[in-house]
Amino acid sequence: MKPAxxxxxxxxxxVTFVVRHQVKDGLASQYEAWLRQxxxxxxxxxxxxxxxVVRPPAGGHEYVTIVRFASQEDADRWASSSDRRNLxxxxxxxxEGNDEIEILSGIDFWFTPESPTQRRxxxxxxxxxxxxxxxxxxxxxxAAFSPxxxxxxxxxxxxxxxxxxxxxxxxxxxxxxxxxxxxAVSGWLFRSG
Numbered sequence: 001m002k003p004a005x006x007x008x009x010x011x012x013x014x015v016t017f018v019v020r021h022q023v024k025d026g027l028a029s030q031y032e033a034w035l036r037q038x039x040x041x042x043x044x045x046x047x048x049x050x051x052x053v054v055r056p057p058a059g060g061h062e063y064v065t066i067v068r069f070a071s072q073e074d075a076d077r078w079a080s081s082s083d084r085r086n087l088x089x090x091x092x093x094x095x096e097g098n099d100e101i102e103i104l105s106g107i108d109f110w111f112t113p114e115s116p117t118q119r120r121x122x123x124x125x126x127x128x129x130x131x132x133x134x135x136x137x138x139x140x141x142x143a144a145f146s147p148x149x150x151x152x153x154x155x156x157x158x159x160x161x162x163x164x165x166x167x168x169x170x171x172x173x174x175x176x177x178x179x180x181x182x183x184a185v186s187g188w189l190f191r192s193g
Contacts, residue, residue, distance in 0.1 A: 014049065015075040016104040017067040022096040025061065031094050035065070038087045042067055045081070047074025061096070075103055111182070111189075121189045129189065133177050137169045 023031045039051050047070035054064040069075040078084060079101070088099060111126050142165050149156030155164065182189065 015069045015072050017069060017075050017079065018102040018104065019065045019067070020100040020102075021063045021065075021091075023056075023061050023063060023094055024096055027094045028061075031063065031091065034087070034091045034094065035063070038084070038091075039065075041083050041087065042078055045069075045074065045078045047071055048078070072103075079103070119190070119192065125189055129182065129185065130178075133173055133181055134169065137172055137177070141165050141168050141172070 021031070035053065039053075042048055042051065049068040049070055051068070052066045054066070056062050067075075067078070069078065092098075111121055111129075145161070145165060145168070149161050155161065
């Protein structure tokens with residue numbers, strides 16, 4: 001009997017679940033009690049990686065809660081859970097309007113400021129950064145693989161070679177280049193204008 005094959009490991013993209021609440025004047029202490037309750041409940045869900053709360057400055061009313069999950073499935077599980085639904089229902093009377101939810105992953109996540117009080121970079125900067133990462137890779141990676149494709153014609157066939165090149169470029173962008181690059185240019189990237 002052959003041993004069972006292990007399923008290949010799949011790397012999941014972390015997801016950031018950002019919630020904004022405008023708390024009615026004078027109800028911040030009640031909201032804080034509710035916040036402790038929902039944070040404890042979310043922490044019990046599979047894939048929960050942590051939470052950060054940005055409280056409003058003096059005189060302000062907007063709370064921003066950032067919850068990180070290991071995958072989109074984990075974030076969806078929490079977002080659609082009866083636990084969250086019931087807790088949101090319980091807090092409605094403390095809020096001005098509904099809760100605003102933003103779920104970020106992949107490329108959006110790269111351009112999310114470290115501080116929720118910062119604005120997301122303008123689109124032209126996101127385009128410029130992304131292009132300046134991908135453009136050189138589209139020149140270097142195919143050239144690096146060319147000897148391999150020549151030596152092994154089966155993987156150098158049209159379609160297969162482009163798939164290998166594309167997968168390599170995406171892996172380099174996602175796991176190595178983009179995180180370091182965005183961090184290096186963050187001063188310029190997140191500056192207004």
